[in-house]
Amino acid sequence: MVDLILHHYLTSPFSEKVRLILGAKKLPWKSVFIPPIMPKPDVEVLTGGYRKTPFLQIGADIYCDSALIADVLEHLRPEPTLYPEPEKGMSRILAQWADTSLFWAAMAWSLQPKGAAEVFAKAPPEAAKAFGEDRGRMSAGNMTRLRPADATSAYKSYLRRLSDMLDEKPFLLGEVPSIADFSAYHPLWYTRRIESVRTILDLTPAVIDWMDRMAAIGHDVPEKFTSEEAIAVAKASTPHTLLTDSTFQDDHGIPLGSAVTIRAESFGLEETPGTLIAATRTHYTLERSSERVGAIHVHFPRIGYVLKKAGD
Incomplete structure (x- = not known):
């Protein structure tokens, strides 16, 4: 190997x-x-x-x-495969949505003022400013960032849709996790780390249960x-x-x-x-x-x- x-x-x-x-x-x-x-x-x-x-x-x-x-x-x-049949194509399409639309809604919600204050609470005052300026240069005006209010509406809708997918199965597309699960999980993982904003996840208990199953996979040392x-x-x-x-x-x-x-x-x-x-x-x-x-x-x-x- x-x-x-x-x-x-x-x-x-x-x-x-x-x-x-x-x-x-x-x-x-x-x-x-x-x-x-x-x-x-x-x-x-x-x-x-x-x-x-x-x-x-x-x-x-x-x-x-x-x-x-x-x-x-x-x-x-x-x-275990990341692209199980017969949902191989669907898993890739869903992963692309999760890595873009879901991700940016989650980040805008999670790093609203109270979330950002918590993330940078133990850092020097200039750290938050430097982080914001750095991320601004990465987009260089080439993309529209969601405002927290708009992100709230989008994120809640996305979470409900994920919850609907989990009504009768443990993972988004079936009995085993696919690339769709790994891609949808990571933006929510970031939200869950921030106490002041993670309550949005409480609106969808099925999503929380799914996140627990994903977290249990682990990544060793x-x-x-x-x-x-x-x-x-x-x-x-x-x-x-x-x-x-x-x-x-x-x-x-x-x-x-x-x-x-x-x-x-x-x-x-x-x-x-x-x-x-x-x-x-x-x-x-x-x-x-x-x-x-x-x-x-x-x-x-x-x-x-x-x-x-x-x-x-």
């Missing part, structure tokens, strides 16, 4: 999603804690610019975005690892992707071998430059090199990311 190095921080919702998937698949992993806000020099040297959390490192391969990480972990350990150790692993390794599809799908008129940039569509707009060496139906791969890490491959999911020729 290859060494799985997860770069994350404890309160990151998307990190909790991946930690729980690792637990469900009983995969051992190494834990590298990274800063929640910029600067992140050790992150950027590995990703080339991508700064969202988490990302997964396997040797000299860097996998960005929790959706792509889930596919990698599924390849490494297919059972990882091996502690440092960013310097992770960088040393990358430099000593040769890139070798674990993504299984390889057929070139040219939707942009950009040939393989081109100098390109990739960034997220709406949040985390920092670009990663590199040489395009894969553009398949599911993912992009950039080749990069630097003195500090040597040659590495950085992988992104196709959905949710923008590919451009360098300089465009």
Whole structure:
């Protein structure tokens, strides 16, 4: 089994999603804690610019975005599957909704003034301001943030809909958890951590019971690892992707071998430059090199990311 190095921080919702998937698949992993806000020099040297959390490192391969990480972990350990039949397509669609619409409603509700005050209660006064400014730069006016009042309406509706799905089954799509469950769980997990705002969950007892079942999966105790150790692993390794599809799908008129940039569509707009060496139906791969890490491959999911020729 290859060494799985997860770069994350404890309160990151998307990190909790991946930690729980690792637990469900009983995969051992190494834990590298990274800063929640910029600067992140050790992150950027590995990703080339991508700064969202988490990302997964396997040797000299860097996998960005929790959706792509889930596919990698599924390849490494297919059972228990994240994509059970016959609801495989539905589970992915529901996961995408949960990682976007549900997530942003949950964050706007959870970090309303009283929630934010609790989250940063033990931090110096400038910490909340720095966090807010950092997240503002990540969107750079490219997305509309829900106001707390609007988030309240949306979040309550979403929770009721999740509750309806749990009327006659233990998990959202059946008897076992799928990627839909892991994706819907992590925004609610964040809310539940904050005493002043978690009462919204009390309106849907079936959702609370489901959250308890998800939490019981656990994610074991990882091996502690440092960013310097992770960088040393990358430099000593040769890139070798674990993504299984390889057929070139040219939707942009950009040939393989081109100098390109990739960034997220709406949040985390920092670009990663590199040489395009894969553009398949599911993912992009950039080749990069630097003195500090040597040659590495950085992988992104196709959905949710923008590919451009360098300089465009």
